[in-house]
């Protein structure tokens with residue numbers, strides 16, 4: 202297959218301002234990308250393009266060999282997994298964890314009258330085990346901790362075996378233990394041969410799991426650096442991206458950053 206995602210000279214203009222500014226970027230099936238940048242850099246807007254929620258003002262976006270604007274996005278969307286707080290807000294609080302994950306197979310967020318097949322139930326249970334949620338299968342979503350809810354969002358996103366997985370700040374608001382648990386799970390998933398192309402937006406280099414291969418750094422809607430992780434993610438590129446002197450260090454495959 203060719204690229205999973207290809208942005209060619211893409212701009213998104215709102216109120217006369219390019220919030221994504223002439224971005225060219227491609228994501229291949231075996232790549233796991235982290236997207237970093239300060240508040241307002243355009244990260245969420247890029248994810249919205251990748252999830253077919255918005256269209257570019259100029260330039261072209263190809264997702265899984267289809268060009269946005271020339272394809273039926275409703276056929277494309279089931280092939281893309283999305284984990285975000287926006288998605289979580291649509292889940293009824295009293296829905297069980299098992300149903301939150303299983304209903305992904307039917308692209309709905311609340312269980313109604315769908316007839317579930319044994320194969321869906323089996324897969325949902327397997328996904329729950331993979332994301333350490335099996336003991337919570339019958340708990341209602343609204344009673345879970347933030348860390349547990351984040352794992353449910355990801356479990357739901359991978360339930361349909363997507364070809365592209367989009368993670369919007371999956372570790373935001375987690376305490377240190379929950380963050381580390383999630384980063385470890387994401388690292389295991391990213392390194393597995395069966396995992397799809399992944400794009401993860403984050404604010405913190407500490408949240409980059411082992412197994413991630415590439416980085417895209419954005420500032421004011423434009424690309425500061427893009428490419429293999431250790432080439433694109435450097436003290437210099439972070440300094441330019443965040444506009445203050447930053448020192449990046451790496452320890453056993455994990456990163457940390459601090460102002461110099």
Ligand SMILES: Nc1ncnc2c1ncn2[C@@H]1O[C@H](COP(=O)(O)OP(=O)(O)OP(=O)(O)O)[C@@H](O)[C@H]1O
Nearest residue numbers: 215216220238239240241242243244245246247404
């Ligand atoms: N519909 C819109 N109309 C006008 N401006 C918008 C619109 N959507 C986003 N913006 C602006 O575009 C810029 C980029 O927004 P975006 O949400 O993509 O940034 P971000 O990098 O995800 O930021 P954060 O890290 O704070 O989530 C911001 O300045 C935002 O206010």
